[in-house]
Amino acid sequence: MDKIMEGWRRYLNEGIDPRIQAQVDRFINDPEKYITIRSFWGSYVEFMYTDAQGNILKDPKSGSKVGRVKMKYNAHNEYDQCYGKDAWIVKNADATGGMGPLLYEIAIEYASKNGQGLMSDRFQTSYEAHDVWKKYAQRGDIDKKQLDISKDMPGVPEKYPQLTPDEPVDDCYQSSAIAHSGEEWHKDPLSSLYSKKGTPVTDMLPAAKIIIKNQN
Numbered sequence: 001m002d003k004i005m006e007g008w009r010r011y012l013n014e015g016i017d018p019r020i021q022a023q024v025d026r027f028i029n030d031p032e033k034y035i036t037i038r039s040f041w042g043s044y045v046e047f048m049y050t051d052a053q054g055n056i057l058k059d060p061k062s063g064s065k066v067g068r069v070k071m072k073y074n075a076h077n078e079y080d081q082c083y084g085k086d087a088w089i090v091k092n093a094d095a096t097g098g099m100g101p102l103l104y105e106i107a108i109e110y111a112s113k114n115g116q117g118l119m120s121d122r123f124q125t126s127y128e129a130h131d132v133w134k135k136y137a138q139r140g141d142i143d144k145k146q147l148d149i150s151k152d153m154p155g156v157p158e159k160y161p162q163l164t165p166d167e168p169v170d171d172c173y174q175s176s177a178i179a180h181s182g183e184e185w186h187k188d189p190l191s192s193l194y195s196k197k198g199t200p201v202t203d204m205l206p207a208a209k210i211i212i213k214n215q216n
Helices: 002-012 020-026 101-114 128-137 175-187 200-204
Strands: 034-040 046-049 067-075 087-095 117-119 142-146 192-196 210-215
Touching: 020 101, 020 192, 020 200, 034 101, 034 200, 046 101, 087 101, 087 192, 087 200, 101 117, 117 200, 128 142, 128 192
Parallel strands: 034 210, 087 117
Antiparallel strands: 034 046, 046 067, 067 087, 117 192, 142 192
């Protein structure tokens, strides 16, 4: 355990969000908390705080989920190309008690290892989630690819021209970015695809605390 935490703190000193360190500490030292990674329907993966049987944990006061991030593979280019079918999109995220960033970190590592990376929901994103993507956009250990606006996106105003009209590979729905930043949508963190080299955070979590469920 000491070696795990020593390695984590060394990695943290290189610039990762200090909130995640606190969450790793809490997670490792909580005997009742596990992370379940569940894949289902061939294109969905979700990351959840659960008990040892894989049952999702809920806050005893509010009944809300302690933490869950669900993402979807862009398998059929339903959001346009977005740099490829193997890009991942966040579909749902719930967290209480400040435990969300660790799940996001594991999700982006998974999405980068098993695809092009991770991006926000293409239709709507809460202000709380928007803050998460702002931090990803500022981090030096995260690679960012600017996505263009899709010509096929429902209801897109003509006044929003494409950034690279001759390169359709980066075309992607941008409703979330437009909702937050209007004509400055391309400067919004929701307009990009994010990836990360390696899985340093996931690798620091004890294997005995990770439950894998494949329901394809």
